[in-house]
Amino acid sequence: MIAIQDPLGQLPPPASTFAGDVDSLFYFLVWVSLASFGVILAALVYSSVVHRRKTPDQAPVSNVTHNTTLEVVWTLIPTVVVMLAFAWGLKGNLAQQVAPADALQYRVEAEKWSWRFFHPGSTEVSQHLYVPVNKPVKMTMTSADVLHSFFVPAMRVKRDVVPGVRQIVWFQATELNPPVLDANGELAVDEFGNVQGGYDLFCAEYCGDQHSTMRAKVFVVTQEEFDAKPWDKLPDDPIARGEYYYRVKGGCSACHYSDRDDILVGPSFRGLWMREGRLKDGSSYVADEAYILESIRQPNAKVVAGDRWGDVSPMPAKSEQDLSAQEVGELIEWIKTLK
Ligand code: CUA
Numbered sequence: 539m540i541a542i543q544d545p546l547g548q549l550p551p552p553a554s555t556f557a558g559d560v561d562s563l564f565y566f567l568v569w570v571s572l573a574s575f576g577v578i579l580a581a582l583v584y585s586s587v588v589h590r591r592k593t594p595d596q597a598p599v600s601n602v603t604h605n606t607t608l609e610v611v612w613t614l615i616p617t618v619v620v621m622l623a624f625a626w627g628l629k630g631n632l633a634q635q636v637a638p639a640d641a642l643q644y645r646v647e648a649e650k651w652s653w654r655f656f657h658p659g660s661t662e663v664s665q666h667l668y669v670p671v672n673k674p675v676k677m678t679m680t681s682a683d684v685l686h687s688f689f690v691p692a693m694r695v696k697r698d699v700v701p702g703v704r705q706i707v708w709f710q711a712t713e714l715n716p717p718v719l720d721a722n723g724e725l726a727v728d729e730f731g732n733v734q735g736g737y738d739l740f741c742a743e744y745c746g747d748q749h750s751t752m753r754a755k756v757f758v759v760t761q762e763e764f765d766a767k768p769w770d771k772l773p774d775d776p777i778a779r780g781e782y783y784y785r786v787k788g789g790c791s792a793c794h795y796s797d798r799d800d801i802l803v804g805p806s807f808r809g810l811w812m813r814e815g816r817l818k819d820g821s822s823y824v825a826d827e828a829y830i831l832e833s834i835r836q837p838n839a840k841v842v843a844g845d846r847w848g849d850v851s852p853m854p855a856k857s858e859q860d861l862s863a864q865e866v867g868e869l870i871e872w873i874k875t876l877k
Pocket of ligand 1: 649651686687743744746752
């Protein structure tokens with residue numbers, strides 16, 4: 539199919555090999571809709587003017603009951619158009635699920651409310667996707683809880699992520715869009731906390747409270763930049779690493795604030811260090827290292843009095859593999875700085 543440009547300015551700039559086909563289908567539907575709108579409106583206006591009651595004594599009758607030719611035409615044409623759109627859409631949908639054999643393999647985990655990306659050959663979780671330009675990349679996606687949807691408008695791909703099912707989508711980026719780095723070599727963010735550079739990746743299936751924050755970036759880099767494995771780069775500073783465990787590896791930020799005192803799903807981490815309080819069983823606790831580590835490993839071991847979840851916390855237990863004791867130690871070092 540010939541790639542049609544974006545004459546009505548409705549689409550983000552194309553950035554993958556799917557854009558030509560998807561955009562052509564999009565504009566096929568737009569033009570067909572506008573054309574039918576025009577034809578129907580013209581018939582309406584014509585009939586209203588030409589067949590209006592011209593004198594007060596004109597009898598309000600018509601002896602026309604049907605017109606076979608007209609009815610066949612207005613049934614057949616839309617049927618053909620709709621079947622064409624269906625076949626075209628189905629073909630494109632299937633094509634996005636069958637990746638070329640040499641595609642790079644990624645694993646994607648969706649969880650309320652964050653994305654966890656595993657790059658080819660890496661076991662380290664990343665918050666953002668790095669893909670090499672002009673190479674097919676294949677995402678094998680699972681959900682830890684509810685329905686989510688992997689949506690990258692610039693790549694023209696969207697695929698639901700369904701619990702209990704492995705969903706596949708692939709794409710091949712055609713335009714470079716690397717991350718913007720700040721003076722320290724970290725990802726630059728603007729005043730609203732938005733990461734600069736890269737293409738937007740959204741969750742496109744309503745999945746609860748923080749659905750709108752379930753976003754990430756797709757960075758398209760050169761093969762050399764990709765080979766340097768930018769996703770594996772952990773900060774040198776242990777406190778900065780602690781924040782990385784909070785935001786990415788541990789996924790804590792999905793349910794715990796760090797910049798205000800409110801409860802999101804669980805308690806805020808601000809001021810958590812050495813916080814004192816009462817437990818459900820009447821005893822007291824102090825949020826020291828042992829308490830925080832236990833609360834991460836066995837969230838229901840100690841339940842704070844007045845906890846809105848009752849006896850069963852929705853917090854998923856994190857094993858040594860999810861977040862090692864050393865990593866929890868660095869997470870705590872970072873928590874100590876939150877005041
Ligand atoms: Cu995940 Cu919306």
